[in-house]
Amino acid sequence: MSTEKKIGCAAEKTVDMRVNIAGVEWKNPVTTASGTFGSGAEFSEFIDLGRLGAVTTKGVANVPWAGNPTPRVAEVCGGMMNAVGLQNPGIDLFCERDIPFLRQYDTKIIVNVCGRSEKDYCEVAERLSEEDVDMLEINISCPNVKEGGIAFGQDPKAAESITKAVKRYAKQPVIMKLSPNVTSISEMAKAVEAGGADAVSLINTLTGMKIDIHRRRFVLANKTGGVSGPAIHPIAVRMVYEAAHAVKLPVIGMGGIFSTQDAIEMILAGADAVSVGTANFHNPAVTAEIAEGIESYMRTYGFTRVSDMVGLVE
Amino acid sequence: MAYREKETVRVLAQECLADSIFSMWMETEAAKTARPGQFISMYTNDAGKLLPRPISICETDGKEKLRVVYRVTGEGTGTEQFSRMKAGDTLDIIAPLGNGFPLERAKGRRVFLMGGGIGVPPILELAKQMECKEKQIIVGYRDGQTFLREEFEQNGTLYISTEDGSVGTKGNVMDAVRENGLRGDIIYACGPAPMLRAIKEFAGDNHMECYISLEERMACGIGACLGCVCQSKEKDPHSNVKNKRICKDGPVFLATEVEI
Secondary structure, eight states: OOHHHHHHHHHHHHOOOEEEEEEEESSSSSSTTTTTTSSSTGGGSOOOOOHHHHHHHOOOSSOOOOOOOOOOOOTTTEEEEEOOOOOOOOOOHHHOOOOOOOOHHEEEEEEEEESSSSSHHHHHHHTTTTSSOSEEEOOOOTTTTTTTHHHHHHHHHHHHHHHHHHHHOOSSSSEOOSSOOSSOOHHHHHHHHHTTTTTTEEEOOHHHHHHHTTEEEESSTTTEEEEEEEGGGHHHHHHHHHHHHOSSSSSEEEOOOHHHHHHHHHHHTTTTTTOOOOOHHHHHHHHHHHHHHHHHHHHTTTOOOOOTTTTOOO | OOOOOEEEEEEEEEEEEEEEEEEEEEOOOOGGGGGGTTTTEEEEOTTTTOOOOEEEEEEEOOSEEEEEEEESSSTHHHHHHHTTOOTTTTTEEEEESSSSOOOOTTTTTTTEEEGGGGGSSSHHHHHHHHSSSSSEEEEEEEOOOTTTHHHHTHHHHHHHETTTSSSSSSSOHHHHHTTTTTSSSSEEEEEHHHHHHHHHHHHHHTOOOEEEOOOOOOSSSSSSOOOEEEEEOOOOOOSSEEEEETTTOOOEEGGGEEOO
């Protein structure tokens, strides 16, 4: 092949991987699902975090949380369950250690925020307003803690109200992370939109249970846990599709994304960006591989911008 | 910089050592750097089983060969799938992981190397590499199927306990210590939680330094998911609570640092 032809070819298929999520430009549409990636340090031994559009951190609260007793994790066919219970070092150590660590990389920082009460969430949002982070993701959908979390995520009124409250303190764009453990995901998406959310992300894990038949005991110390992995992917695609049609907000789609194909499916269903979670445990380099895979898909089908593919399913 | 990666490795040999206990040699880069007490994450080739199985390292040749001795935990499990693999088959691993035993603490001291059940295998490489004044290996089995026995005999003074009394002391490893009137300065141990609790208590009573290797259900194996924590005596600097990650901060801990 002549050099001339090569250049011509590249010029006509230039792919722009950038996406704009609520005013924040990511270099590509791939981030990490909260809780599967820590604050990136462990995975930085396996990939250059600068290859990701954003790193979404594990949930952080106003004070350190010890989380649930063990066993906290279990494998299920095509996925896993967890009931870690949002163990986290608290916002002070997080700001001192994790934010400067992530800032070394050319990637956006999304801080996932958890809490037991409205006040907890607002305290963290207020603290982060003075920090060098790009977006907040508010976790109102963790099925593994008794107070807070899911209590805000299953009632549209409570979801709207917590969104409003957090928005009063947050300086960065606020992503509300939705639970699939609801009757209508559209209603929940509309509720947080009414509350002033800048974006939504979904789905968190589905509540499940696993029993050890030989010992006749619950496998997880918490009895129930959140199911994630490829097994839940079709449910997530359906919910992303519904949410994307219900609201005008940007949608970050997640739930069982293990491959480029899964990520593309999510984008075609209406996701502006995608988060990869459980797959990180199967392959620590998967996020970067999916980012490259999306680019290659775009070249194959002649898409020049990611936004041209969003919601394209007919 | 060079990044770590999941490695596809070739099985060199597979052998059944006892009921449900298998030995697998594999060809891996990790053999160069692996230390006693570290583990490897083994992935099945089954699309329905996504999480790695953390398996302790039994032996390494320091060059290209690494051995795991593992228990098949039941029908249809990932470990059963590993046990069906033959020389020439391939599997994915991430290795080595975890901290390993602090070998240097043993210099010039009388040592207990203690293993129970499927906690026996990691004691072998430890015994092979250990330089100390007196190497006393105390391993406990359920019955007369005393796998790895010959290898241990070549690497120290061996004491065996069996639950059914068919070989050595009837009972557990602590019974073997008492029956033989063993004395030591430092303990390295791996085994089930009740055994480790008894060893920790014995070490405390006898003012012995004691390192124990813990296990817990894991997901990531690299310290990110916080699935496999144990409780620590003091606040841990990384977690900022009284929890340590077994996969990353361990699996080997100074017994007095952790609540078991």
